[in-house]
Amino acid sequence: MSVVDRFLRYVQIDTTSREGVDRVPSTEGQWDLARLLADELRTLGATNIRLSEHCMLQALLPANVDYDVPCVGLIAHLDTSPAVSGANVRPVVHRNYQGGDIVLPGDPTQVLSPARTPILETMIGDDIITSDGTTLLGSDDKAGIAAIMELVARLQADPAIPHGPIAVAFTADEEVGGGIDCFDIDAFGASFAYTVDGETLGEINDETWHARGATVTFTGVSAHPGKARGALVNPAYAMAHFLTLLPPGLRAEHTDGREGFVHPHAGSFDAERATVSLLLRDFTVDGLDLKERALRECAQAAAAAVPGTTVAIDVQEQYRNMREVLDAHPRIVAWALNAARRAGLEARTAPIRGGTDGARLTFRGLPCPNIFTGGHNFHSTTEFNSRRGLEKTTETLVHLVQVIAAAHAPGAASRPDSAVSAPR
Numbered sequence: 001m002s003v004v005d006r007f008l009r010y011v012q013i014d015t016t017s018r019e020g021v022d023r024v025p026s027t028e029g030q031w032d033l034a035r036l037l038a039d040e041l042r043t044l045g046a047t048n049i050r051l052s053e054h055c056m057l058q059a060l061l062p063a064n065v066d067y068d069v070p071c072v073g074l075i076a077h078l079d080t081s082p083a084v085s086g087a088n089v090r091p092v093v094h095r096n097y098q099g100g101d102i103v104l105p106g107d108p109t110q111v112l113s114p115a116r117t118p119i120l121e122t123m124i125g126d127d128i129i130t131s132d133g134t135t136l137l138g139s140d141d142k143a144g145i146a147a148i149m150e151l152v153a154r155l156q157a158d159p160a161i162p163h164g165p166i167a168v169a170f171t172a173d174e175e176v177g178g179g180i181d182c183f184d185i186d187a188f189g190a191s192f193a194y195t196v197d198g199e200t201l202g203e204i205n206d207e208t209w210h211a212r213g214a215t216v217t218f219t220g221v222s223a224h225p226g227k228a229r230g231a232l233v234n235p236a237y238a239m240a241h242f243l244t245l246l247p248p249g250l251r252a253e254h255t256d257g258r259e260g261f262v263h264p265h266a267g268s269f270d271a272e273r274a275t276v277s278l279l280l281r282d283f284t285v286d287g288l289d290l291k292e293r294a295l296r297e298c299a300q301a302a303a304a305a306v307p308g309t310t311v312a313i314d315v316q317e318q319y320r321n322m323r324e325v326l327d328a329h330p331r332i333v334a335w336a337l338n339a340a341r342r343a344g345l346e347a348r349t350a351p352i353r354g355g356t357d358g359a360r361l362t363f364r365g366l367p368c369p370n371i372f373t374g375g376h377n378f379h380s381t382t383e384f385n386s387r388r389g390l391e392k393t394t395e396t397l398v399h400l401v402q403v404i405a406a407a408h409a410p411g412a413a414s415r416p417d418s419a420v421s422a423p424r
Helices: 003-010 029-043 118-122 139-157 235-245 285-305 330-342 357-363 387-407
Strands: 047-051 057-061 072-077 092-094 128-130 166-171 192-196 203-207 210-219 261-269 273-282 310-319 348-351 384-386
Touching (some): 003 128, 003 139, 029 139, 029 166, 057 139, 072 357, 072 387, 139 166, 192 330, 192 357, 192 387, 203 330, 235 273, 235 285
Parallel strands (some): 072 192
Antiparallel strands (some): 047 057, 057 166, 092 128, 210 273, 210 310
């Protein structure tokens, strides 16, 4: 079974997570994939396989070298985003891509185009993998799962590949947040880890957002609309005014690179209360503080513009930029860069405009940068990966465990390739 075969099998299992569910995992489908993976790990000879009450699957590959190597963790998440349906995924392999638009067969209005996704222009001759256009594909993060499982298979098939102990984990509810709080780091046993949950080949993410979530609630006065004059204060107008006051330059759709944003993503209202939830993101704490200040000023101004309206603002930290911790562990990032280069890729570090389970784990004491998977257009019906993307991700993991083992071999410190720098 190849990594592509594994991937095509996994994406057909519906593991969509669900917002607002007070349990982990939030959906039953995640159990289906976790149990399948546990059986496969058992068949492949992994040891200490545990599936927790919260659908956190962990396993171990013992070292095959006779010197001490720290245990490295490899992590991917089971669930797919609730933003687009993950039910009845029908993967399509577009073989030997020769450029131009790819019309997805299940919904011809869904078109994968180099005009909107320029990286396709670098993928001539590759096999492009999409859904049929009616669902997402699930490359986020079943590509990571497939690459880790293929690594396990290759190491078991070829004992000549030197490696230290490898802890493997597949986690629940990454997409809706909170799942990783149920992850048992001590039982996992890794000294450091990598999430395999990134995008462009060669990119190692050692930086995430500083992230906060805000809830702004406008309260008015309800009254019968037939007798509303002088009595009704409709907070929906304050909420609408608030959204127009937010600076256009802070909108997510107007930012890229290292620019942060304020993003309203959910809301509701009735004649008495109007609530909007927002994401605040920036790569620096100072930048995030400025965005929170702007949000508070706009909310207060909106309430003042609708007399009789009051406003309550609640802001909570969600996660922090993992670079704060990873800068103290340059070897971990350098090993991943080295492995990607050995796989023939142009390796580089890059910030990820999002969060990973690794960001939370890093601040819980398990340093955890993020490795690419070759996937693109996550959380959409035009999500895609490719044969080369999956194969190069797997190849990088095979090199990674060897690089880490070699760095701890007797006499390693005196070799030129033991450098620990992680250039930006």
